[in-house]
Amino acid sequence: MANPDTWRKSSYSGGGEGNACVEIANRRTRVAIRDSKAPTHGTLSFPTCVFTAFIGTLKESAAPKPN
Numbered sequence: 001m002a003n004p005d006t007w008r009k010s011s012y013s014g015g016g017e018g019n020a021c022v023e024i025a026n027r028r029t030r031v032a033i034r035d036s037k038a039p040t041h042g043t044l045s046f047p048t049c050v051f052t053a054f055i056g057t058l059k060e061s062a063a064p065k066p067n
Helices: 048-062
Strands: 022-026 030-035 044-047
Touching (some): 030 048, 044 048
Antiparallel strands (some): 022 030, 030 044
């Protein structure tokens, strides 16, 4: 789906070799996702707007709730 040099891994991917995470690659209209531990085992691809909404929901649900 994407060239190896276009894949990015989160800076929050854990210690050691940092392979306990997913990697993403931005395409023109889609975002590709793969497992950093097994990058050749497959890739998921989502429209950019869907992926952006998903990340927004994750951030919202992780935000501290007011008391």
